[in-house]
Amino acid sequence: MLRVDKDAFPEDPYPPFILRQLIEIHVDRTLVLDDGEGLLGYVFFVNTSDGYVSWIMSLAIIPHQRGHGLGRRLMVEVLRRLRTEGVRQVRLTVEPANTAAITLYRTLGFSSEDGVAKDYFGPGEHRLLMTLAL
Ligand SMILES: CC(C)(COP(=O)(O)OP(=O)(O)OC[C@H]1O[C@@H](n2cnc3c(N)ncnc32)[C@H](O)[C@@H]1OP(=O)(O)O)[C@@H](O)C(=O)NCCC(=O)NCCS
Numbered sequence: 001m002l003r004v005d006k007d008a009f010p011e012d013p014y015p016p017f018i019l020r021q022l023i024e025i026h027v028d029r030t031l032v033l034d035d036g037e038g039l040l041g042y043v044f045f046v047n048t049s050d051g052y053v054s055w056i057m058s059l060a061i062i063p064h065q066r067g068h069g070l071g072r073r074l075m076v077e078v079l080r081r082l083r084t085e086g087v088r089q090v091r092l093t094v095e096p097a098n099t100a101a102i103t104l105y106r107t108l109g110f111s112s113e114d115g116v117a118k119d120y121f122g123p124g125e126h127r128l129l130m131t132l133a134l
Pocket of ligand 1 (some may be wrong): 008009033062066072098100
């Protein structure tokens with residue numbers, strides 16, 4: 001997962017100890033795609049304590065497997081699980097220039113009425129906030 005994460009977010013991957021501990025704590029909130037030889041991608045999502053909202057924390061597909069429907073497959077499975085859990089709203093943030101991810105989320109029904117939050121992750125790190133009502 002560290003390798004997949006680094007390929008997907010070369011400038012800002014999860015530090016190893018954070019990713020390790022997140023997985024330990026939220027093992028049932030991590031879905032991976034594995035072809036038997038290696039990891040093709042993963043998605044990581046966490047529910048708020050009241051159980052009504054879930055955040056997509058990270059979604060990544062390895063570079064040479066992109067564009068084959070794998071990212072959509074992971075997201076569809078996450079949304080299916082969240083619906084069965086009674087989660088009412090899914091939230092995520094995305095880099096405003098990340099057309100591939102934004103298009104994927106829009107086709108899944110996410111909207112971005114709250115727009116871009118300036119400096120969301122620190123100076124210059126703006127993020128588009130997207131939500132989906134389940
Ligand atoms: C974003 C990401 C997860 C998408 O995964 P993917 O497997 O390549 O996406 P899919 O093949 O499932 O495509 C799903 C939809 O996304 C959109 N999409 C995918 N790649 C696109 C691109 N390069 N440009 C525009 N739209 C794109 C399309 O709507 C596509 O649906 P369609 O094939 O029916 O037209 C992948 O590009 C990735 O890992 N990027 C780097 C990490 C990242 O940005 N993660 C998201 C952070 S919020």
